[in-house]
Amino acid sequence: xxxxxxxxxxxxxxxxxxxxxxxxxxxxxxxxxxxxxxxxxxxxxxxxxxxxxxxxxxxxxxxxxxxxxxxxxxxxxxxxxxxxxxxxxxxxxxxxxxxxxxxxxxxxxxxxxxxxxxxxxxxxxxxxxxxxxxxxxxxxxxxxxxxxxxxxxxxxxxxxxxxxxxxxxxxxxxxxxxxxxxxxxxxxxxxxxxxxxxxxxxxxxxxxxxxxxxxxxxxxxxxxxxxxxxxxxxxxxxxxxxxxxxxxxxxxxxxxxxxxxxxxxxxxxxxxxxxxxxxxxxxxxxxxxxxxxxxxxxxxxxxxxxxxxxxxxxxxxxxxxxxxx
Numbered sequence: 001x002x003x004x005x006x007x008x009x010x011x012x013x014x015x016x017x018x019x020x021x022x023x024x025x026x027x028x029x030x031x032x033x034x035x036x037x038x039x040x041x042x043x044x045x046x047x048x049x050x051x052x053x054x055x056x057x058x059x060x061x062x063x064x065x066x067x068x069x070x071x072x073x074x075x076x077x078x079x080x081x082x083x084x085x086x087x088x089x090x091x092x093x094x095x096x097x098x099x100x101x102x103x104x105x106x107x108x109x110x111x112x113x114x115x116x117x118x119x120x121x122x123x124x125x126x127x128x129x130x131x132x133x134x135x136x137x138x139x140x141x142x143x144x145x146x147x148x149x150x151x152x153x154x155x156x157x158x159x160x161x162x163x164x165x166x167x168x169x170x171x172x173x174x175x176x177x178x179x180x181x182x183x184x185x186x187x188x189x190x191x192x193x194x195x196x197x198x199x200x201x202x203x204x205x206x207x208x209x210x211x212x213x214x215x216x217x218x219x220x221x222x223x224x225x226x227x228x229x230x231x232x233x234x235x236x237x238x239x240x241x242x243x244x245x246x247x248x249x250x251x252x253x254x255x256x257x258x259x260x261x262x263x264x265x266x267x268x269x270x271x272x273x274x275x276x277x278x279x280x281x282x283x284x285x286x287x288x289x290x291x292x293x294x295x296x297x298x299x300x301x302x303x304x305x306x307x308x309x310x311x312x313x314x315x316x317x318x319x320x321x322x323x324x325x
Contacts, residue, residue, distance in 0.1 A: 050285030054233065059289065062229045066293045069225040072218060074098040076140045079215060080133030083205055086125055095305060096120060097137065102302035105295050119309055132203065143182060143212075144219020149248045150178030158245040158273065186212050223248070229294060233286040237278055246273050266291075 074094040081093055088096075096119045104112020113134070120130045152158075153175025189212040196205040207215075227244040234243065250269035267287050274283060 048285070050282045051288050054235075054285070054289055058232055058235060059293070062232045062289065062293050063297075065225050065229045065232065066298070069222055069229070069294070070098060070101070070298055072222045072225065073101050073141070075218065076137040077133050079140055079207065079211060080136035082211065083136055083207060084129045084132050086129050086133070088120075088123060088125070092123065095309065096123070098298075099302045099306050099309065102295075102298045103306075106299050115306070119306075122310070128203070132205070135204070136207075140215040140219050141222075142219075143185065143215050144221075144223050145248060145251065146178045146182040147216055148220050148223050148244065150175045150180075150182060152241060152245050152248065154179060156241050156245075158242060158249075182216070186216070226294070230286065230290050233289050233293075234278065234283070235286075237282070238274060242274070242277075246270055249273070 071094075074097040077093050077097040078090065081088065096116065099119065100112050100116035103115045116134055117127070117130055120133070121127070125133075153171045155175070157171040157175070186209065189206050190209040192206055196203055198204070224244070227240065227247045230247060231238070231240050231243045246269060250266045253269050254265045267284060270283060270287055271280060
């Protein structure tokens with residue numbers, strides 16, 4: 001290897017973690033500033049009053065959409081089962097995915113990953129298989145995000161508040177980049193001759209174009225359902241594409257800042273981008289109801305299911321280990 005290239009690679013390897021930390025701190029500081037600026041002018045009594053005033057029918061529709069989203073997301077690990085060929089049944093895979101996803105929402109990515117590894121390991125899967133399943137599931141989720149965010153930004157850019165400097169042109173360029181990334185993955189699934197690679201001892205494989213198409217459809221549908229919850233709870237006062245755009249921005253903000261459950265980040269993003277369209281009290285009341293429906297209620301269910309799996313895991317693993325008759 002060229003010594004100069006080796007030095008350059010080493011420099012890049014050492015500089016990137018530092019840059020990543022700096023960017024994270026800057027982004028987190030921006031979010032914190034937005035939260036502080038908006039929190040000073042919020043009348044919190046109106047927030048609670050707005051939340052209590054939500055019609056029961058609206059809450060029921062929001063809950064139905066939330067249930068549909070959680071069930072749909074629970075199928076994402078089935079793509080990994082197809083790719084690895086492991087023997088866990090559909091119901092068990094969906095159960096592990098649901099539990100892990102809910103803990104990921106409420107505790108952050110490290111918590112969700114830990115639960116996924118533990119539950120799958122308890123059911124008899126090895127670390128390599130679990131990693132491939134997890135990679136496929138994460139890819140599915142963010143593939144749909146990339147397609148939707150790219151499409152919305154390119155064809156219907158968000159109407160930003162008057163004091164923001166970023167214009168439609170910048171948003172459209174970003175949308176084009178995101179769509180290009182998604183299209184490149186799908187094209188690779190269609191045309192690539194080499195279908196798998198080994199990176200640091202782990203195998204990475206490309207699915208067929210049919211699987212890739214299913215990933216896009218299911219993931220996009222899931223993101224659309226999540227945005228639908230907020231749209232319904234806001235009682236359609238804001239156009240659905242706008243709600244979807246802000247939700248997608250908030251999702252990335254939550255990932256970058258590493259705040260468990262995105263507490264404050266989700267609300268801060270919506271308030272910062274939509275304060276000129278909806279009163280703060282009504283906006284935050286709807287978002288708090290969304291948290292109760294999509295985060296807190298499923299957490300109660302997932303905790304009970306996790307305890308059940310822990311109790312039954314050994315018996316289930318032994319059952320899977322038996323040779324087929």
